[in-house]
Amino acid sequence: MAAGPAVDALALQYQGRAVFIEQNVDAPIGNRISRFWAAFNDGTAYLPLVILDSGHRIETGDLGNFTTVFQSLVEAELTRPPQAEIEAYARQVGTRMRVYVRLHNTSGTTLSASTNQAALHALVYEDAHVGVTGRIMRAAPWLDLTSPLAQDGVTSATLDTDVLSGVAWNALHTVVVVDYVPGAGLAFDMLQAAVAQPAGLTVEPSTLRVGVDSGHLADRTVPITLAGPYTLSWTAVPDVPWLVLTPDEAAIATRPAVTVAAGGLARGPQEGHVTFSATSQDGMAFTQFLTVTAVLGPRQLRAVAGPVTPGSPIALPIVMSALGDEHEVSFSLTFDPVMLRAPSVAPGSAASAATLAVDDSEASAGRLGITLTLPAAQTFPEGDDQLAVVTFATATTVPRPNTVVTFSDQPMARSITDGFGSPLTAAVEGTTLVFPDASVLRVVRRHLQHSGR
Amino acid sequence: MATVRRSGAWLLAALALVATAAIAVAQESSPAGPAPRLVVFEDFTRFT
Numbered sequence: 001m002a003a004g005p006a007v008d009a010l011a012l013q014y015q016g017r018a019v020f021i022e023q024n025v026d027a028p029i030g031n032r033i034s035r036f037w038a039a040f041n042d043g044t045a046y047l048p049l050v051i052l053d054s055g056h057r058i059e060t061g062d063l064g065n066f067t068t069v070f071q072s073l074v075e076a077e078l079t080r081p082p083q084a085e086i087e088a089y090a091r092q093v094g095t096r097m098r099v100y101v102r103l104h105n106t107s108g109t110t111l112s113a114s115t116n117q118a119a120l121h122a123l124v125y126e127d128a129h130v131g132v133t134g135r136i137m138r139a140a141p142w143l144d145l146t147s148p149l150a151q152d153g154v155t156s157a158t159l160d161t162d163v164l165s166g167v168a169w170n171a172l173h174t175v176v177v178v179d180y181v182p183g184a185g186l187a188f189d190m191l192q193a194a195v196a197q198p199a200g201l202t203v204e205p206s207t208l209r210v211g212v213d214s215g216h217l218a219d220r221t222v223p224i225t226l227a228g229p230y231t232l233s234w235t236a237v238p239d240v241p242w243l244v245l246t247p248d249e250a251a252i253a254t255r256p257a258v259t260v261a262a263g264g265l266a267r268g269p270q271e272g273h274v275t276f277s278a279t280s281q282d283g284m285a286f287t288q289f290l291t292v293t294a295v296l297g298p299r300q301l302r303a304v305a306g307p308v309t310p311g312s313p314i315a316l317p318i319v320m321s322a323l324g325d326e327h328e329v330s331f332s333l334t335f336d337p338v339m340l341r342a343p344s345v346a347p348g349s350a351a352s353a354a355t356l357a358v359d360d361s362e363a364s365a366g367r368l369g370i371t372l373t374l375p376a377a378q379t380f381p382e383g384d385d386q387l388a389v390v391t392f393a394t395a396t397t398v399p400r401p402n403t404v405v406t407f408s409d410q411p412m413a414r415s416i417t418d419g420f421g422s423p424l425t426a427a428v429e430g431t432t433l434v435f436p437d438a439s440v441l442r443v444v445r446r447h448l449q450h451s452g453r
Numbered sequence: 454m455a456t457v458r459r460s461g462a463w464l465l466a467a468l469a470l471v472a473t474a475a476i477a478v479a480q481e482s483s484p485a486g487p488a489p490r491l492v493v494f495e496d497f498t499r500f501t
Contacts, residue, residue, distance in 0.1 A: 007496060018492035025457050025497035032495055037459050047455040049497040053490075070494070077492040085487055106487070123493070131500050177493055193491040 003048050004132030006066035010074065011135065018074050019175050019195070021125045022133045025049060030121060030140025035179070039187035048132075052077050053190035054179035083107035086194035088176040089229040090122075091284070092169055097124050097139065097161045098282070099196055100229035101176050102253075105149045107191050111180055113144035117188070118180035120145065122159040122196070127171040138167055156230040158282075201228040201252075201278040201286035208292045209379065210260045211323025211418075213299040214267070216425035221246075221259045223420060224290065228252050231280040240264075240272035243292055252278065258292065265296040269382070295323045295382060299416070299424065301331060303390075303405050305431040310439035311396040314340075315389050316405060316431070317348060318370070320416075324382035327419040330371040331428070332359075333390065334408040337366040338399065339435070340392040345370055348386030353378060356388065359411045369412025377419055397441045406430035455499050 011020040023029055025047060032051075039055035046061030052073050063069040085104040090097055099122040105111050111118035121142040130136040139161035149155050164172075174196035179188045204225040212220055226234060232252040236245040242264030246257050258274065274290040300321040308314050320329060335343075345358045351372050359369030372387055374380065380387075407414060407428040416424040 003496065003498070007494070010494075014492070017489075018494055020494045020496070023495065023497050024500045026499060028497065033497060035495075036497065040459075043459050044456050045459075047457055047497070047499055049457065051495050053493055074492055074494060078490060080490055082487065082490040123495075131498050133496070137495075175491070175493060190493060192488075193493045194488065195491070 003066045006070060007133045010070055014074055017078060021123055021135050021137050022131045023137045024131060029137050030142055032140055035188045041186055054188040056189045082192035084178050084191035086176050086192050088194050088196035089199040090174040090196035091199035095163045099159045099174055100231060102156045102230045103178055104154045105151055108151050110148050110150045111145050112148040113146050116180045118145040120157055121177040123175045123177060124161055125173055126167050138164055199229050199284060201288050203276055203288040203290050206290060209325045210292060210294045211299060211325040212262045212265055212296045213425045214296055215298050215427045217262045219259050219262050221257050224256050224258055226252055228278055232278040234276050234278040236274050236276050238272060238274045243272045243274060260294045265294055267296050269293055269295045297323055299323050299426040301426050302429040303431040305433050308394055308433050308435050310394055310435055313391050314394050315391045317386050318388045320385045320387050322380045322382055322385045324379060325418045326380045326416050326424060328373045328417045329387060330412050330415040332367055332369045332408045332410055332412045333405055335366045335405045336403045337364055339395050339403040342393040343368050344391050346389050348388045350380055350385035351387050362411050367410055371412060379419060398435050398439055399441055401435050401440050402432050404430055404432050
């Protein structure tokens with residue numbers, strides 16, 4: 001296969017993991033071709049010239065089986081950990097592309113144009129068959145990191161392309177690259193790259209459910225993530241008095257927290273909204289909404305007793321009166337190991353999607369730990385949720401008619417958390433199992449009479 | 454097979470294309486977690 005079709009096939013194969021961009025060697029755009037010559041370190045090369053990750057790997061000339069060679073290059077690069085984090089957005093401004101970049105240096109090295117030629121590049125390419133592949137570079141503005149960026153430092157930058165004419169704007173993509181010369185040699189290396197997202201404002205989550213336990217009345221606070229071009233500033237306006245944003249205006253990188261004021265809630269569910277408005281000095285304006293459903297009511301975890309048939313297993317459902325924001329539930333049960341033995345645990349009807357973890361290492365001492373964890377971002381539904389069913393073997397004869405199963409913290413501490421890992425309060429209620437009289441071992445008491453003998 | 458020779462032309466062309474750029478320093482932490490490496494494959498070919 002020729003180089004062009006091979007590259008096109010690989011672009012499809014590695015979508016999301018690698019980007020493939022072609023340029024005309026006789027009219028190079030930006031200074032990307034300098035990365036080839038820096039790594040090649042010679043005067044004459046055979047076409048095509050190929051660079052991966054700013055020249056960390058290069059190839060030239062007719063390679064025969066292009067697919068195999070290029071694939072091995074990409075695979076080798078994919079194994080390398082990134083050494084920077086990039087958050088990038090792009091938008092059309094007139095006939096130019098404007099690119100907003102936020103760079104976090106995690107390389108362990110200070111990045112500096114003067115000491116290691118560190119630079120940011122915005123590679124703007126179009127899905128168009130101009131050369132031999134289906135993608136062609138249209139612009140590649142770059143910015144030397146003239147201010148040293150220390151390890152763990154963060155910098156932000158805006159890059160504008162020159163005027164772009166004759167392009168299909170809806171077929172343009174932008175990839176931001178940060179590279180530098182890592183050692184004493186000439187070759188560059190790429191620390192990381194990122195696809196620029198369309199400039200906009202995102203609010204995560206966009207819907208939120210917050211339970212307020214009426215048995216432990218307290219305000220609840222949940223973090224909100226805002227994302228968008230680094231130049232944005234935002235304001236937040238709630239439409240109900242029981243929603244409070246802290247802060248209620250800030251730069252985009254500042255995460256607000258939304259607090260549900262418990263004292264302002266009516267019993268049951270109620271809905272409020274927050275309007276986030278974000279603007280920038282260069283003319284961006286976006287609006288997004290957060291919907292908050294707050295539920296005021298009792299949250300309770302309880303064991304439900306059923307009739308006992310001595311010598312037969314007894315199933316003990318564990319039920320949570322949920323407010324709808326519970327994500328993970330942990331607890332322990334304490335029981336009398338003389339009367340109840342060999343506990344086994346099955347997920348309850350409301351926990352079919354949950355991961356069940358059981359610690360029965362102390363079962364012989366009458367203690368059993370259980371944790372139920374839902375997949376990320378999932379919560380148990382509001383109402384009575386059967387979390388688990390614990391089945392015990394029962395003794396045929398027992399020393400007393402009643403035995404209690406209580407909630408405890410050993411071996412698993414009691415804990416209910418929401419999807420953000422915040423602890424939630426709940427009342428707990430154990431249960432009493434009643435054995436039939438016939439199973440109770442009666443000790444015959446002999447009344448000795450003092451005979452004087 | 455076609456060859457290409459290194460010259461100073463690429464540097465001059467590149468310098469002419471330096472973008473209008475603004476830079477600012479921010480101190481806030483990133484809201485996003487680290488992403489895996491995105492590989493960038495660039496190839497230079499002759500169009501004629």
